[in-house]
Amino acid sequence: MVRMSRIGYSILFLVTVGFSCGQNSQKELNKSARALRSCADEQVVSADEQQAIRRQINAEQKSQQIEAIFRQKVREGLNGNVLVAQKGIVLYRNCFGLGHFERNQRDTLVDDSKFQLASLSKTFTAVGTLKLIEAGKLSLEDTIQKFYPDFPYHGITIRELLSHRSGLPNYAYAFDDSMKVNFYKREKPYPTNATIMHWFATVKPTPKAYNIPGRGFSYSNTNYMVLASIIEKATGQSYEAFIKKNIFDPLGMHQTFVATTRNDSINHHRTAGYQWNRRIPKDYYDDVVGDKGIYSTTGDLFRWYRALNGDCLLQKKTLAEAFIPRSFERKGAKNYGYGFRMMLDGLNKPEYIYHSGWWKGYNTMFWFSPKDEYVIIILGNRYNKTVYRVKELIEVLNSGSKEATPTTDSEVEI
Numbered sequence: 001m002v003r004m005s006r007i008g009y010s011i012l013f014l015v016t017v018g019f020s021c022g023q024n025s026q027k028e029l030n031k032s033a034r035a036l037r038s039c040a041d042e043q044v045v046s047a048d049e050q051q052a053i054r055r056q057i058n059a060e061q062k063s064q065q066i067e068a069i070f071r072q073k074v075r076e077g078l079n080g081n082v083l084v085a086q087k088g089i090v091l092y093r094n095c096f097g098l099g100h101f102e103r104n105q106r107d108t109l110v111d112d113s114k115f116q117l118a119s120l121s122k123t124f125t126a127v128g129t130l131k132l133i134e135a136g137k138l139s140l141e142d143t144i145q146k147f148y149p150d151f152p153y154h155g156i157t158i159r160e161l162l163s164h165r166s167g168l169p170n171y172a173y174a175f176d177d178s179m180k181v182n183f184y185k186r187e188k189p190y191p192t193n194a195t196i197m198h199w200f201a202t203v204k205p206t207p208k209a210y211n212i213p214g215r216g217f218s219y220s221n222t223n224y225m226v227l228a229s230i231i232e233k234a235t236g237q238s239y240e241a242f243i244k245k246n247i248f249d250p251l252g253m254h255q256t257f258v259a260t261t262r263n264d265s266i267n268h269h270r271t272a273g274y275q276w277n278r279r280i281p282k283d284y285y286d287d288v289v290g291d292k293g294i295y296s297t298t299g300d301l302f303r304w305y306r307a308l309n310g311d312c313l314l315q316k317k318t319l320a321e322a323f324i325p326r327s328f329e330r331k332g333a334k335n336y337g338y339g340f341r342m343m344l345d346g347l348n349k350p351e352y353i354y355h356s357g358w359w360k361g362y363n364t365m366f367w368f369s370p371k372d373e374y375v376i377i378i379l380g381n382r383y384n385k386t387v388y389r390v391k392e393l394i395e396v397l398n399s400g401s402k403e404a405t406p407t408t409d410s411e412v413e414i
Helices: 033-040 047-057 059-075 101-107 118-134 158-162 177-186 193-203 221-235 239-248 298-308 316-322 391-397
Strands: 080-086 089-096 294-296 334-336 341-344 350-359 362-369 374-380
Touching (some): 047 089, 059 080, 059 089, 080 298, 080 391, 118 221, 118 239, 118 316, 118 350, 118 362, 193 221, 294 298, 298 362, 298 374
Antiparallel strands (some): 080 374, 362 374
């Protein structure tokens, strides 16, 4: 029987023997690409071992049930790619619909179709930030002013940015229309992270309900836009270059890129986002990244899942910090750590770890269970609420268990 390692439980064991993760030095950013990729590669097992796993998890029956669930989602309007796996075995993988509706059947979705991940991108920003903390280039207690002295809100630490406890307003709503008009006239049509950081420093918007840092949880895309900007200051690299060099390339995520990438090859199988059947044009804030802006495939996200659970991207204790619930102001099972959402069990421990997203027609779900060793990946490019409904899938993957089977219809955020 092949067993797998865990994040606090048991999940896929893929770490190379003798490979040790993490020292507080520059070495943390220079891991062997081969060693990192081994964590993301699919586990190689014999035919007998694979059959044993399939029997253990009742794979055939689950695959049929999962297919029926997704067929119903398609009837309700799902257009996108999906992948469901358990204990390293892909139970179901499929593509439904079109990458570009105006091209009709000339652009049907394929396994390599690339989708905007929306807020699911935050998981990469969080891990990138934690890697820099392990390398000694950042500290959880560093304030924004250490990197951006003119930032108008003081006392906000990286810890509070990661956990959405900064109280910062959402940049998409913090500036009046005159800023956009004047920016169009002066420079180029689309602002970047640097532009937004400059706006904060010069305009100093005053939100109506600015929270004291650390007082409470308040989900805001500004937190992760600022984190991406801090990554750039700390490394002297663009966010895109840092994430590509330290996460995408080492893990073999060759179909994954940041929206600001200037390379025509990324347009191969790149999808467009739609609201109903209306294509959403390039958004004013599309080039602001860290909170969103990463494009990927179901296959590359499966690699991301395996790498997260392979104990190689970060030290175990560091990754464990990301999965500690940090918001108890409101009673309930939903919580947030460092870049990851979670559903808690009765002991306030993570029963499920996930992140969803929405951005301009795209909606996404990345959901996994440390206990039962499965992952659900749903990427859609035509807005459809069924992406966020995973209760039926959880019931199947939990072998019919009626415990902890939440609905997530309300988890529509960017």
